[in-house]
Amino acid sequence: MSAMLICASTHHGNTRKVADRIGGVLGAAVVTPAEVTAEQIDAADLIGFGSGVYWMYFDPALVELVRSLPVRQRGAAFVYATSGLPETPLRRYTRSLADLLGGRGFRVDPEVYHCRGWDTMGPFGLVGGMNRGRPSDADLAAAEDYARRLLARQG
Numbered sequence: 452m453s454a455m456l457i458c459a460s461t462h463h464g465n466t467r468k469v470a471d472r473i474g475g476v477l478g479a480a481v482v483t484p485a486e487v488t489a490e491q492i493d494a495a496d497l498i499g500f501g502s503g504v505y506w507m508y509f510d511p512a513l514v515e516l517v518r519s520l521p522v523r524q525r526g527a528a529f530v531y532a533t534s535g536l537p538e539t540p541l542r543r544y545t546r547s548l549a550d551l552l553g554g555r556g557f558r559v560d561p562e563v564y565h566c567r568g569w570d571t572m573g574p575f576g577l578v579g580g581m582n583r584g585r586p587s588d589a590d591l592a593a594a595e596d597y598a599r600r601l602l603a604r605q606g
């Protein structure tokens with residue numbers, strides 16, 4: 452199985468830490484939206500799409516990349532993210548990216564990996580930010596467990 456992760460992590464590299472740990476378990480390279488080619492996307496059996504959450508959504512370059520893909524039958528995909536605030540039923544940004552991927556023809560894994568990330572955006576930045584130290588060792592261990600479950604589901 453060939454796997455890769457596409458990751459946009461522009462604030463503090465929080466999501467990149469998660470992507471690197473998931474990639475370690477999957478044996479998958481981590482690339483940015485600017486680095487990946489359409490051929491690589493077509494060739495992969497399993498692709499992770501993730502970023503920090505910025506203004507309640509994913510990184511615009513990541514979203515644009517997905518939107519630019521022609522609709523056709525594709526391999527498996529999964530979604531991962533870090534954010535300053537927890538996701539709530541009223542703020543389902545991970546669901547909207549999963550829906551977008553499904554619309555492009557991916558079989559989207561039902562489980563999303565999401566954890567909090569250090570956030571110095573806005574007034575909290577003046578006092579060292581929110582969630583300092585996250586993703587934590589426990590968050591990263593949970594990301595590896597998630598990757599093992601993903602692998603098991605790929606059969």
Ligand SMILES: Cc1cc2nc3c(=O)[nH]c(=O)nc-3n(C[C@H](O)[C@H](O)[C@H](O)COP(=O)(O)O)c2cc1C
Pocket residue numbers: 459460461462463464465466467502503504505506507508533534535536537567568569570571572
């Ligand atoms: C411009 C900007 C906008 C943000 N908007 C949100 C937001 O709407 N909701 C949220 O929970 N966190 C928000 N955050 C916090 C980031 O999601 C959080 O710090 C994340 O872990 C950053 O990931 P990264 O280091 O991989 O970029 C925002 C951060 C920045 C810099």
